[in-house]
Amino acid sequence: MKKVLTIAGSDSSGGAGIQADLKTFCAHKVYGMSIITAVTAQNTLGVSHIETLSSLSVRKQIEAVAEDIDIDAVKIGMLSNAEIILTVAELIKRYKFKNIVLDPVMISTTGFDLLEKDAKEALIQELLPLADVITPNLHEASAILDGLEIKSKDDMEKSVHAFRKLTSSAVLIKGGHLVDDAADLLAYEDKFRWYDAPKINTNNTHGTGCTLSSAIASNLALGLSVEQAVFDAKEYITGAIRNSLDIGSGNGPTNHLYRLIR
Numbered sequence: 675m676k677k678v679l680t681i682a683g684s685d686s687s688g689g690a691g692i693q694a695d696l697k698t699f700c701a702h703k704v705y706g707m708s709i710i711t712a713v714t715a716q717n718t719l720g721v722s723h724i725e726t727l728s729s730l731s732v733r734k735q736i737e738a739v740a741e742d743i744d745i746d747a748v749k750i751g752m753l754s755n756a757e758i759i760l761t762v763a764e765l766i767k768r769y770k771f772k773n774i775v776l777d778p779v780m781i782s783t784t785g786f787d788l789l790e791k792d793a794k795e796a797l798i799q800e801l802l803p804l805a806d807v808i809t810p811n812l813h814e815a816s817a818i819l820d821g822l823e824i825k826s827k828d829d830m831e832k833s834v835h836a837f838r839k840l841t842s843s844a845v846l847i848k849g850g851h852l853v854d855d856a857a858d859l860l861a862y863e864d865k866f867r868w869y870d871a872p873k874i875n876t877n878n879t880h881g882t883g884c885t886l887s888s889a890i891a892s893n894l895a896l897g898l899s900v901e902q903a904v905f906d907a908k909e910y911i912t913g914a915i916r917n918s919l920d921i922g923s924g925n926g927p928t929n930h931l932y933r934l935i936r
């Protein structure tokens with residue numbers, strides 16, 4: 675069985691973070707492992723508390739897994755601060771992790787900071803170059819590109835050129851926050867490809883980015899090309915949103931069981 679590692683924060687309500695990642699791995703029939711960077715107290719309405727683990731704890735968790743188990747792909751989500759970013763970057767290099775999908779998590783759907791403001795530069799300088807695929811949403815893409823306005827599909831295409839100057843990683847700009855579309859744009863090597871999807875009318879989008887990046891990591895572990903891994907992951911997230919769950923009174927979670935329970 676393929677083995678996939680997530681390095682991310684815990685979401686007590688189970689919709690995003692580590693919990694979404696492990697559910698996604700399970701649905702893709704890969705073996706999931708987790709490195710917890712922070713424990714958030716959150717629900718579908720918001721984040722009420724964050725306790726970030728020490729970088730030593732993160733280091734020890736990664737070493738414990740990597741010294742013992744071969745890892746076929748890694749998904750990286752909430753990292754909280756610069757010290758953890760530097761630790762993760764160092765260990766990616768030491769253990770030569772492959773198939774790395776970086777979701778540059780900065781703010782929750784509910785508007786809470788999940789990355790300290792001074793950590794953005796470390797993320798760009800240290801982690802971006804190590805990732806095989808990065809998956810910013812419109813807001814994260816804009817933050818990484820020094821405030822470049824990205825609000826439309828045209829803007830997304832323009833931003834790809836700016837990303838090319840920063841990293842040779844494949845970049846999937848997620849259009850979930852476009853007004854009447856949910857099209858994502860993949861730029862890789864010197865090509866780009868749109869993954870179109872209709873915007874589903876729902877508030878249940880908690881954890882969509884976590885789910886998509888974990889699905890891509892699972893598909894890369896299973897041996898798919900980047901283009902196909904993104905295609906299959908886009909189908910998965912669209913189905914998981916279409917069948918999303920009315921749990922809680924805010925932004926409910928996606929449904930990872932929709933292919934099993936109909």
Ligand SMILES: Nc1ncnc2c1ncn2[C@@H]1O[C@H](COP(=O)(O)OP(=O)(O)OP(=O)(O)O)[C@@H](O)[C@H]1O
Binds near residue numbers: 782811849881883
């Ligand atoms: N209402 C929607 N209908 C269809 N697809 C959607 C919708 N919202 C988001 N998506 C899709 O879900 C994936 C995640 O995109 P999004 O832009 O929401 O990322 P995100 O903001 O990082 O997610 P998160 O809510 O976890 O922070 C993308 O493939 C996006 O197109």
Ligand SMILES: Cc1ncc(COP(=O)(O)O)c(N)n1
Binds near residue numbers: 714879
């Ligand atoms: C631990 C953790 N990681 C990531 C997210 C982002 O997901 P969303 O933007 O859907 O809130 C989150 N809310 N919590």
